Amino acid sequence: MIRPGSSHPTRRGATLIASLLLAGTLAACNSSSDSPSTSSTSPSGAGSASTPPTESTELTVVTHDSFALTESLTKQFTEDTGIKVTYVAPGDAGTVLNQLILAKDSPLGDVVFGIDNTFAGRAIEAGILSPYAAASLPDSAAELRADDSEMLTPIDYGDVCLNADKGWFEEHKLAIPASLDDLVKPEYKDLLVVENPASSSPGLAFLAATVGAKGDPGYLDYWGQLKDNGVKAVKGWTEAYSTEFSGSSGKGPRPLVVSYATSPAFEVPDGAKESKTEALLDTCFRQVEYAGVIAGSQNEVGARKFIDFLLSTPVQEDIPSQMYMYPVQSDATLPKEWVEFAPLSTKPINVPAAEISAKRDQWIKDWTAKVIG
Incomplete structure (x- = not known):
């Protein structure tokens, strides 16, 4: 069993940043034929008529070392958006946050997943995130928000x-x-x-x-x-x-x-x-786990699309079997074993x-x- 938010020593400057880049891994599990919706909603915050949001065909997702997602879902995201995804996983949620703060002036990626409600306040205060109001967030998840800043979007909880x-x-x-x-x-x-x-x-x-x-x-x-x-x-x-x-x-x-x-x-x-x-x-x-757009991202558009992707039904229904958390989408189908165990x-x-x-x-x-x- 692999759980989100796992192993985690604290981190130290450039040596750890180099290690982080070497530690990038692509989450891979069993294939699935589900095709998630990846439509993007209008962002709030970074980007405006005079300064459009950044965009590219590459997306770096910074996450904890227990992140797991069925590989076919990531492939489907790439097919739907034309964006190639690379996962970088330095350690536990605490390690991820510390790395992002250390590299604030030279962001390690475009979007982060796995900061939880015990670290959310620190992440928001550190100024490492850009706001994004995900229209795909279900109303039932409103009470799971970290605050009203829209810096972090709830994805799962347990x-x-x-x-x-x-x-x-x-x-x-x-x-x-x-x-x-x-x-x-x-x-x-x-x-x-x-x-x-x-x-x-x-x-x-x-x-x-x-x-x-x-x-x-x-x-x-x-x-x-x-x-x-x-x-x-x-x-x-x-x-x-x-x-x-x-x-x-x-x-x-x-x-x-x-x-x-x-x-x-x-x-x-x-x-x-x-x-x-x-x-x-x-x-x-x-515990609630969040995703957020990293401030200074080279692909803000892709980061927002990835957050919408995490909220899509196929991904929400993949989360219980891959990361052992409850999806924020209340009508997502859960494994039958969860009702009993x-x-x-x-x-x-x-x-x-x-x-x-x-x-x-x-x-x-x-x-x-x-x-x-």
Whole structure:
């Protein structure tokens, strides 16, 4: 299973920018015959009668390293628009944002996908985006907007939650923890792996969940208890879920991991009627992923068309099976397994976007001092 917003150390200047260019990869999966609509809508913001938007036959999409899209959809976009797409993926959403800020005066691409609601405020404040009001955004997605600036368009969403390896707990005759409070009990010592919020979007989402549940500064005391109880923090989702977690392919040593409410739908053995894992729905934070036109883009027209493409029905219906998030298009068809194995939380922990934007850096700094030392 590959999830959006995965692995993620912080980044350092020109060396990382060079690495980013070398890291570009073209997302490829199984073919599909669906043909998405790629009609462009009138932009707002950059470009005017005196300064028309830039346009070319090449489009560079900067995204996180867990971006995935059925290859035939990208080919169809090229056939429909005449625009060749190159995907560049430096790391997690946090890495992507830091790279874009570092390269603000020499943009790394034309359009970005994967900045989430924990990083949205920073992206908007940094001035790395140009506004675009996508007419194809469904009305049902209005509440998922980052703000009213039109800098970021919501594409998908999901819940970041603790996941448990049911088989491990059954084998060890230990009850699966149900709440954040359970995690600090001695019977769960050395069982949890989390992602570093300094560079990981799910890691930051889980940090925000603890702030929402425990308050500020109460969340720091909670993290101190987690540290005393053996929590392990790793760079990103890929390492946490695929290497450290016992319930997935990596068969790691830890049966509790920060992942997604959708993850159990992809841990159902062939022919089985239940998943090997379980999402703890009382520990969830709602995450939204966005796309935006990069300021200074060499192909603003193509960037807008690509955002419309991401909102098209074929792509929206491809997102669940490829990136394990819910599409913002409410009438998009979902995999049948999701109804049984991937429900969203009915009461996700919420933290206002404005509070995240104002306090995120301090939260991360204090978390690092408390947990990493």
